Amino acid sequence: MTTTWEQLEGAALSLVRSGPIKDRLADAYRNHLAFVRAEDLPEALRDDFRACHDALTRERPLRGEDAVRATVRKMSSVEADELACSVVRLFAAIVREYATEEAHALAATNGSGVALTGAARNAFNGHAASAHARNGASQAIAL
Numbered sequence: 367m368t369t370t371w372e373q374l375e376g377a378a379l380s381l382v383r384s385g386p387i388k389d390r391l392a393d394a395y396r397n398h399l400a401f402v403r404a405e406d407l408p409e410a411l412r413d414d415f416r417a418c419h420d421a422l423t424r425e426r427p428l429r430g431e432d433a434v435r436a437t438v439r440k441m442s443s444v445e446a447d448e449l450a451c452s453v454v455r456l457f458a459a460i461v462r463e464y465a466t467e468e469a470h471a472l473a474a475t476n477g478s479g480v481a482l483t484g485a486a487r488n489a490f491n492g493h494a495a496s497a498h499a500r501n502g503a504s505q506a507i508a509l
Contacts, residue, residue: 370406371460373398378457387446388438394453395422395434408463411456418452 377398381390399419404412425436438446
C-alpha cells in the first residue's frame with residue numbers, strides 16, 4: 367500500500383522529469399494524485415488538494431480521452447506551470463506537516479521513547495530551546 371506522502375512525492379517527481387509540462391501533469395495525476403484521498407491529508411491541506419484535483423478534471427472529455435487529458439489539452443502552458451507548482455507546494459507542505467508532528471512527538475518523549483508529562487515536558491522543551499539558541503544551530507530549511 368502506498369501512502370499519501372509517497373503518492374505526493376511521486377507526483378512531484380513526475381513533474382520534474384523531462385517532457386512537455388502538460389504530459390507530466392497528466393502523468394502526475396493519473397499515476398499518483400488520483401490515488402490520494404483528501405480525507406487522508408492533514409486538514410490544512412485538503413482544500414488545496416481539492417483545488418488541484420478539480421483543476422485537473424474540470425473539462426468534459428471528447429471521445430477517446432478522459433477528463434484529465436481534456437483539461438490539460440485546453441490549459442495554457444502558464445496554467446499548467448502554475449498547477450504543477452501547486453502540486454509541488456502540496457508535497458512540500460505535507461513534508462513540513464509530518465516533520466512538525468514528528469518533532470512534537472520526539473520532544474514529548476525526550477528523544478528516548480518515554481513520554482514526558484506536564485512540567486517535565488515543559489522543562490525539556492525549555493531546555494532544548496535554550497540549548498538550541500546557545501549553540502546557534504540553524505533551523506532546518508523549510509521546503
